[in-house]
Amino acid sequence: MIYHLAADLTFDCADPDGGTDEDFDQFTDAIADELLDLAEVDPGIVDPDVTVRIADRWVSVLMGIEADSEDDAFRLFAANLRAALHAAGCGTAEWPTFKPRTRDPKVRRTQFAGA
Numbered sequence: 001m002i003y004h005l006a007a008d009l010t011f012d013c014a015d016p017d018g019g020t021d022e023d024f025d026q027f028t029d030a031i032a033d034e035l036l037d038l039a040e041v042d043p044g045i046v047d048p049d050v051t052v053r054i055a056d057r058w059v060s061v062l063m064g065i066e067a068d069s070e071d072d073a074f075r076l077f078a079a080n081l082r083a084a085l086h087a088a089g090c091g092t093a094e095w096p097t098f099k100p101r102t103r104d105p106k107v108r109r110t111q112f113a114g115a
Contacts, residue, residue: 002046002064003073007081011057011090021054028052028059030088035063037087038080045080 011027013019019027028050035048046064053059061081067073082092 001068002066003070003077004046004062004064005073005077006060006062007077008058008060011059013057024054024057025052027088027090028054031059031061031084031090034084034087035061035080038084042080044076 011024013023015023032048032050035045035050039045039048044066046066048061048063051060051062061084063077063080065073065076065080067076085092
């Protein structure tokens with residue numbers, strides 16, 4: 001099933017001057033390009049689109065995600081959006097970060113069905 005999801009993001013510029021409208025426009029173009037690149041290699045990403053209000057430093061990202069459940073779709077949407085933001089040069093430091101509790105996971109051999 002394809003879930004169509006959207007996220008609205010507002011940005012602050014780390015540059016003391018706040019960055020120009022042209023800088024922000026180039027940044028949002030890079031986000032759009034990265035999402036399209038991801039869609040080229042992953043058929044589970046459907047028609048990513050970016051809407052921008054340059055003066056407000058606001059971006060809305062819309063993306064269809066093929067997934068088995070809505071929870072999976074939200075997770076995949078967030079992961080792909082974060083990947084695109086990072087590739088465009090944006091940090092996402094305040095997003096949740098998970099660290100493993102297990103220091104030395106037990107690794108085991110598996111057998112694939114039908115192999």
